[in-house]
Amino acid sequence: MSAREKILNAIAANQPEQVPLPVIDMNVLISYKDVCMQFNTMLESIGGQVELIQDIQVLKEKLNADKTTGKFVINTIRELGEVDGYVISLSALQLEKLERAYVKGTVGVAENGAVWIYESRMLNRLVPFICQHLVLVIHKKDIVATMHHAYEKIDVVQEGFGVFIAGPSKTADIEQSLVIGAHGARSAIVYIIE
Amino acid sequence: MRVGLFIPCYIDQFYPQVGIATLQLLEKLGCNVSFPLQQTCCGQPMANSGFAHLDKGCDKNFVENFSGFDYIVAPSGSCVLHIKEHLKDEAQPKEAEQIRNAIYELTEFLTDILKVERIYASFPHKVGFHNSCHGQRGLHLSSMTETMLPAFSKPEQLLNMVKGIQLSHPQRSDECCGFGGTFCVFEEAVSVKMGKDRIKEHEVNDVEYITGGDVSCLMHLEGILKRKGSSVKAIHIAEILNSDF
Amino acid sequence: MIAKHAALSEKFIADEPRTDWHDETLWFVRQKRDKAAHGLPEWEQLREWASQIKNHTLANLEKYLRQFEQQAKANGITVHWAADGDEHNKIIHDIIRKHNIKRIVKSKSMLTEECHLNEYLLHQGIEVVDTDLGERIVQFRKEPPSHIVLPAIHLKKQDVSETFHQFLQTEKGNNDPQYLTEAARQHLRDKFIQSQLAITGVNFAVAETGGFVVCTNEGNADMGSHTAAVHIACMGFEKIIPKAEHLAVFLRLLARSATGQPITTYSSHFLKPRRAQEMHIVIVDNGRSKQLGRKDFRNSLKWIRCAACFNTCPVYRRSGGHSYHTAVAGPLGAILNPNVDMKANADLPFASTLCGSCSNVCPVKIDIHEQLWKWRQVIVAEGYADTDKKISMKAMAFVFSKPGVYRFAGKMGRWVMRLFPFMVNNKLNAWYRQREMPEAPKQSFRDWYLMNRGNKKQ
Numbered sequence: 001m002s003a004r005e006k007i008l009n010a011i012a013a014n015q016p017e018q019v020p021l022p023v024i025d026m027n028v029l030i031s032y033k034d035v036c037m038q039f040n041t042m043l044e045s046i047g048g049q050v051e052l053i054q055d056i057q058v059l060k061e062k063l064n065a066d067k068t069t070g071k072f073v074i075n076t077i078r079e080l081g082e083v084d085g086y087v088i089s090l091s092a093l094q095l096e097k098l099e100r101a102y103v104k105g106t107v108g109v110a111e112n113g114a115v116w117i118y119e120s121r122m123l124n125r126l127v128p129f130i131c132q133h134l135v136l137v138i139h140k141k142d143i144v145a146t147m148h149h150a151y152e153k154i155d156v157v158q159e160g161f162g163v164f165i166a167g168p169s170k171t172a173d174i175e176q177s178l179v180i181g182a183h184g185a186r187s188a189i190v191y192i193i194e
Numbered sequence: 195m196r197v198g199l200f201i202p203c204y205i206d207q208f209y210p211q212v213g214i215a216t217l218q219l220l221e222k223l224g225c226n227v228s229f230p231l232q233q234t235c236c237g238q239p240m241a242n243s244g245f246a247h248l249d250k251g252c253d254k255n256f257v258e259n260f261s262g263f264d265y266i267v268a269p270s271g272s273c274v275l276h277i278k279e280h281l282k283d284e285a286q287p288k289e290a291e292q293i294r295n296a297i298y299e300l301t302e303f304l305t306d307i308l309k310v311e312r313i314y315a316s317f318p319h320k321v322g323f324h325n326s327c328h329g330q331r332g333l334h335l336s337s338m339t340e341t342m343l344p345a346f347s348k349p350e351q352l353l354n355m356v357k358g359i360q361l362s363h364p365q366r367s368d369e370c371c372g373f374g375g376t377f378c379v380f381e382e383a384v385s386v387k388m389g390k391d392r393i394k395e396h397e398v399n400d401v402e403y404i405t406g407g408d409v410s411c412l413m414h415l416e417g418i419l420k421r422k423g424s425s426v427k428a429i430h431i432a433e434i435l436n437s438d439f
Numbered sequence: 440m441i442a443k444h445a446a447l448s449e450k451f452i453a454d455e456p457r458t459d460w461h462d463e464t465l466w467f468v469r470q471k472r473d474k475a476a477h478g479l480p481e482w483e484q485l486r487e488w489a490s491q492i493k494n495h496t497l498a499n500l501e502k503y504l505r506q507f508e509q510q511a512k513a514n515g516i517t518v519h520w521a522a523d524g525d526e527h528n529k530i531i532h533d534i535i536r537k538h539n540i541k542r543i544v545k546s547k548s549m550l551t552e553e554c555h556l557n558e559y560l561l562h563q564g565i566e567v568v569d570t571d572l573g574e575r576i577v578q579f580r581k582e583p584p585s586h587i588v589l590p591a592i593h594l595k596k597q598d599v600s601e602t603f604h605q606f607l608q609t610e611k612g613n614n615d616p617q618y619l620t621e622a623a624r625q626h627l628r629d630k631f632i633q634s635q636l637a638i639t640g641v642n643f644a645v646a647e648t649g650g651f652v653v654c655t656n657e658g659n660a661d662m663g664s665h666t667a668a669v670h671i672a673c674m675g676f677e678k679i680i681p682k683a684e685h686l687a688v689f690l691r692l693l694a695r696s697a698t699g700q701p702i703t704t705y706s707s708h709f710l711k712p713r714r715a716q717e718m719h720i721v722i723v724d725n726g727r728s729k730q731l732g733r734k735d736f737r738n739s740l741k742w743i744r745c746a747a748c749f750n751t752c753p754v755y756r757r758s759g760g761h762s763y764h765t766a767v768a769g770p771l772g773a774i775l776n777p778n779v780d781m782k783a784n785a786d787l788p789f790a791s792t793l794c795g796s797c798s799n800v801c802p803v804k805i806d807i808h809e810q811l812w813k814w815r816q817v818i819v820a821e822g823y824a825d826t827d828k829k830i831s832m833k834a835m836a837f838v839f840s841k842p843g844v845y846r847f848a849g850k851m852g853r854w855v856m857r858l859f860p861f862m863v864n865n866k867l868n869a870w871y872r873q874r875e876m877p878e879a880p881k882q883s884f885r886d887w888y889l890m891n892r893g894n895k896k897q
Binding site for chain 1: 464467468479480481484487488491492494495497498499500501504505514520521522526570571572573576589590591592594595596599616617619620621624627628631632645648650656657658659661662665666676681683684686687688690691698700701702703704705706707708709710711712713722724728729731732734737
């Protein structure tokens with residue numbers, strides 16, 4: 001008998017009696033007077049930065065300025081101009097020097113400052129992790145209160161990979177001292193478009 | 195109503211003053227109290243050490259002594275919890291069940307059954323309050339710092355009725371003292387360290403006494419206090435509630 | 440003979456200032472958890488939902504595992520099954536051999552610790568680089584992790600500095616956590632870029648979709664898995680949850696319970712392998728199906744490995760993870776390990792005062808302290824109690840079942856204590872080592888009662 005059969009048979013024989021799944025009552029979930037303000041507060045408390053902008057134009061200028069510095073900067077957001085599609089086929093070695101990445105987020109979560117990013121938005125799965133500095137862009141209307149609301153808005157089977165990113169990478173493994181910038185991005189800023 | 199007084203074995207043998215205070219307090223509050231003379235122990239020391247299967251004789255004796263009371267009251271949260279959860283008698287299952295439903299720890303009996311609103315006692319001293327774990331988390335004598343539920347405390351509700359008392363809390367208001375039954379000798383190093391840490395947090399508040407609902411905790415803390423030559427004394431809550439007015 | 444918890448913790452506590460530091464550090468994490476929990480008025484409801492979802496999952500585990508496997512395969516993932524740690528290690532070794540892999544990175548997976556994967560592969564001449572900072576530190580030091588979420592919590596920054604000086608040539612005596620973390624970042628970045636195989640754990644596996652979620656703060660799981668040509672995700676089969684929407688419940692509870700953060704920096708949702716990448720999942724039993732069959736202990740399989748119980752346990756905080764001599768320490772370890780090896784782990788359920796704090800912080804409402812009590816009965820019944828304990832318990836049970844004997848023994852005991860204190864107050868009495876004995880009164884309560892209320896009708 002294969003390990004698979006052995007295991008599944010053992011489980012079937014040992015399972016407890018049926019109990020139903022609970023119903024998640026969205027009405028008891030926390031709500032915020034101003035989800036955007038809560039998102040800001042949470043993201044800043046976890047080491048991220050937030051900026052509210054009226055128009056994505058503001059970012060276009062930032063991006064262009066960035067690109068002229070000579071550092072390795074990529075943009076994956078169509079609205080910001082030319083998309084650096086070539087990153088799809090870049091190797092880790094090639095992406096290693098990635099300084100800054102501009103990526104579009106789909107949903108922002110007020111309770112924890114997280115932003116959902118689909119694979120199709122980051123183009124290459126490594127991009128939001130390997131860059132030194134991460135720039136995320138979301139629309140104010142796409143900020144929801146809790147993770148329950150977020151999962152209602154996204155579709156986790158739409159693509160092969162997706163991630164909630166909440167702020168820059170961090171660790172407290174050395175005597176519980178918080179250090180921002182572990183293996184992922186050293187900084188993360190979210191631009192919220194009104 | 196007939197109240198059966200259950201005095202845990204170590205109180206009977208080493209801290210009779212706690213039993214006396216409990217009895218006098220209940221009588222003061224108008225209870226008709228009897229003390230079944232053949233009682234011994236609740237069986238917790240064996241059960242918590244993994245030897246619950248040896249408790250049959252002990253359980254049988256308990257049922258024989260305590261059947262038929264309207265309420266059974268004991269000045270000990272852990273003993274009451276043990277009886278509530280584990281008392282069994284194959285020969286007299288109904289009586290055992292009745293006892294499990296009728297047994298109360300002293301403070302919850304006062305607040306929930308007697309619904310005491312005034313205590314005529316005076317204890318003008320600085321007293322540190324120790325939350326005994328089994329009473330708190332097992333019998334829900336008070337709210338717990340881990341759970342996000344409204345705050346309340348039955349023992350403190352009563353203590354606050356005592357004239358002149360200055361009640362204080364350690365910073366970690368419901369951390370375990372480290373007694374833990376036979377744990378106190380089989381894991382002696384951790385047990386004593388836990389007790390020392392509790393005492394340190396009370397000493398910071400300059401207390402004269404440390405009180406709580408379980409003599410087991412107090413016995414353990416008192417042992418450490420005496421060894422270090424401290425002037426802080428351990429006293430059971432029954433003694434404070436029964437103090438002279 | 441494996442040293443037991445009591446002896447190991449005595450050694451740990453001998454360094455009292457260090458014990459205080461360890462205790463305060465972990466208590467601080469518990470306080471952060473409290474603060475985070477207070478921030479959600481629906482906290483207790485969330486725990487209830489999580490508990491019920493897990494209860495339902497355990498009752499339908501076979502169905503959900505089959506569904507998960509089917510979906511994962513349809514998404515292009517190869518699914519393997521391992522009955523025990525050995526099979527798990529062999530499966531991974533086979534994949535390594537097949538691809539002639541030399542450079543491997545691994546993010547945190549307690550399952551791989553449980554299976555002793557690193558040791559196994561080292562034995563075959565294959566080196567695995569642990570990339571979680573805490574795990575890398577203990578890997579350099581050749582120590583096991585002492586906490587499932589904070590592997591290096593037992594180490595001070597001086598210890599880390601010494602280790603990094605030795606292995607990464609950092610400045611001697613530079614204890615700055617920022618400096619040391621940066622050194623680790625550079626060192627491990629190289630490893631990520633060159634990795635051929637990334638081994639990760641699985642926080643949650645979703646039956647409905649065949650996908651799985653990996654949560655980290657450092658981003659190390661992603662740095663490896665999005666680089667390497669092969670990704671192997673290892674999971675105990677209890678990681679299954681029914682639907683994607685349930686992730687909301689668990690992700691809201693996990694980080695808050697573990698470290699007091701509202702969420703980990705990265706919650707990566709894997710569904711399909713990258714183009715030209717091979718993705719594998721290894722589903723492991725290793726005693727879990729046996730635990731599932733134990734009515735009193737199966738709830739331990741609800742665990743989401745947050746370690747909230749470790750942080751709240753007053754015994755764990757003062758004895759350290761290594762005193763539990765297993766991959767998983769703390770209260771959760773004490774209810775899981777006896778199932779796998781009762782003889783070696785018979786001491787663990789007794790390393791507790793049964794205070795109940797663990798059950799209160801558990802996000803999935805495992806009745807930990809009640810299981811500890813029940814394990815004690817099983818361990819004694821299976822014959823793993825010390826002989827002298829057996830004898831003294833039998834004596835106690837006898838005394839307490841015979842009122843006359845009890846009264847006599849009590850009177851005699853007090854008499855000895857009063858007249859011959861040295862017989863009790865000596866080195867043989869473990870209580871007496873650091874505590875005074877209680878005073879021995881002349882009268883028991885019962886004596887007083889008979890004298891003062893004796894004529895009362897019973």
